[in-house]
Amino acid sequence: MAPTAPTAPAVRTGSQALWLRWVRANAVGELIGLGLTGAAAAVVMLAIAPRHPLVAVGGVVASGAIEGTIVGAAQWRVLRDHIDVSARRWVTATVVGALAAWAAGVTPSLLLADAGGAGEPSLPMQLGFAVALGAVAGPVLAGPQALVLRGRVERPWRWIGANAVAWACALPVTFMAPALAPADGGVLVLAIAFAVGAFAAGAVAGAVHGVVLVRFAAGTANRS
Helix, strand or coil: CCCCCCCHHHHHHHHHHHHHHHHHHHHHHHHHHHHHHHHHHHHHHHHCCCCCHHHHHHHHHHHHHHHHHHHHHHHHHHHCCCCCCCHHHHHHHHHHHHHHHHHHHHHHHHHHHHHCCCCCCCHHHHHHHHHHHHHHHHHHHHHHHHHHHECCECCCCHHHHHHHHHHHHHHHHHHHHHHHCCCCCHHHHHHHHHHHHHHHHHHHHHHHHHHHHHHHHHHHHHHC
């Protein structure tokens, strides 16, 4: 007997499973990748910035390679089962995108830090800035990945728009979590808040651009 085509509920279940795997991969990837990148950037700023600010900015941008490598590897472990993309190409594209996104974000972030003069910018100001920065950094991050997807999925440039929306939603979370931590909690509480923010931001971003990823995977399955 010839195998029957999957029923609609089965297709939905498969799509939901892929989406959940993607959300989890991005959440864990950002927890580890952004956490280590943030720690490295903090060390660079504390140790180098007072004497060599431009070198420190370069060091912060370079630390984005940590996030790109870890997140790219986590994403590829999901992608490999649905889209024919090599680990080397995907991780390399993610690293390149992460470096460019950090470069695009560092200077405006430094300007924001100075915007309040002697005081700290208000939380609404920080969140508004984060939305705008995410809308810019998302496409910068996704551009190299979209090049890798070209020829493997239909309309790969949708990935750029998906990341613009995803990071406009996700980046404010990384600002909000530390801002809501108790001011007298100390370094440990701040570190935990940052970790929670990184995990949540990865989950939010994955949830948004994961919708487009599921469509890519469905289109690839239909062509095979």
